[in-house]
Amino acid sequence: MIVQKRRIATVGCAMAAALALTLAPAASPAAGAWQASASAPVIALSTGTLAAPTTTCKTNTGLLGLADSATISWAxxxxxxxxxxxxxxxxxxxxxSAxxxxITGTLIISLLGALIGxxxxxxxxxxxxxxxxxPGNAQVIGPSGLAGVRCQNP
Structure with missing residues (x-):
């Protein structure tokens, strides 16, 4: 009877071991490839924005008090x-960087072709x-006289 119990226990252990081996995931060569480490340099990331410039326009007068150029400025x-x-x-x-x-009439005419009118x-x-x-607020300029420009914003 003792021998029979030992045999049942031995057979039971063998069956449990076989079942565990069957259910256990097998290790594969690919699993080992995912286990790696390396160091990388630390870099600083930054985010930011620049405020849009707020512009003003001033008409400059030349000879005889006629408008001849415009100055766009900003803080x-x-x-x-x-x-x-x-x-x-x-x-x-x-x-x-200023x-x-x-802005002169000559400069605008050379950039845009005939600005007249x-x-x-x-x-x-x-x-x-x-x-x-x-972009900051737009400043509108237009022709003044023969070759001048003036600010047209109110």
């Missing part, structure tokens, strides 16, 4: 290193090496 935008002035809705622009820009808008964008602001 410094914190962290900006340069400014782009876009003419009309085009991709033509001037880049400057806080104002003089029409107006155009100038927008300013603040820039850094990594960021660009939204």
């Amino acid at each position: 410094k935008v914190p962290n900006a290193t340069s400014y782009r002035l876009y003419v009309g809705g085009s991709t033509s622009f001037f880049e400057t 806080l104002s820009f003089d 029409s107006s155009t808008s100038i927008t300013v964008v603040a820039r850094t090496q990594n960021w660009e602001s939204a």
